Amino acid sequence: MKQLVILLIAFATFSCSKAQKVNFSKEALSEKLFAVDESQVEFKDILNKYNGKTLVIEVWASWCGDCVKAMPKVKELQANNPEVTYLFISADKTADKWKIGIEKHELKGDHFMMNDGMKGVFGKAIDLDWIPRYIIIDKTGKIVLYRAIETDFDKINETLKSLK
Numbered sequence: 001m002k003q004l005v006i007l008l009i010a011f012a013t014f015s016c017s018k019a020q021k022v023n024f025s026k027e028a029l030s031e032k033l034f035a036v037d038e039s040q041v042e043f044k045d046i047l048n049k050y051n052g053k054t055l056v057i058e059v060w061a062s063w064c065g066d067c068v069k070a071m072p073k074v075k076e077l078q079a080n081n082p083e084v085t086y087l088f089i090s091a092d093k094t095a096d097k098w099k100i101g102i103e104k105h106e107l108k109g110d111h112f113m114m115n116d117g118m119k120g121v122f123g124k125a126i127d128l129d130w131i132p133r134y135i136i137i138d139k140t141g142k143i144v145l146y147r148a149i150e151t152d153f154d155k156i157n158e159t160l161k162s163l164k
Helices: 002-017 026-030 043-048 065-080 095-104 121-125 153-162
Strands: 032-035 040-042 055-060 085-090 110-114 133-137 143-149
Touching (some): 026 043, 032 043, 040 043, 143 153
Parallel strands (some): 055 085, 085 110
16 A cells, blocks of 8 residues: 555656646746847846747757757747747857857747756756656747647647647
């Protein structure tokens, strides 16, 4: 019986930690991100810019092999969903490498960089455990897909299709 209780607790803990959220935490919303123009912008202000639009957020880094491998699928996603807005948030360690990555991979969309990398305040606030990571927000500002990775493009496409 004790083993069953422990197993149920472990399952509940794991299930909750991987749950899909519908809103960002206060910590995430108040965290500042580094903009291409070298300003600091709070995440909530970035999101406010996209009110009324479907938004795909990709968290990535120029050094991430899986991120680079997924770039053709991201470009296909953009081509098939031109009405959707794309926001790229980098976990790069330096602005130089981040900006080179944007140019090298010809990433179309808006770009920001976390100030303290993948394991920093913003990364923890969005439960970042893998990149690339995709988050989809509907036109009302609700998160409709919170945790998707490079192997989830079917799920990403289905979600975007359901929002049209």
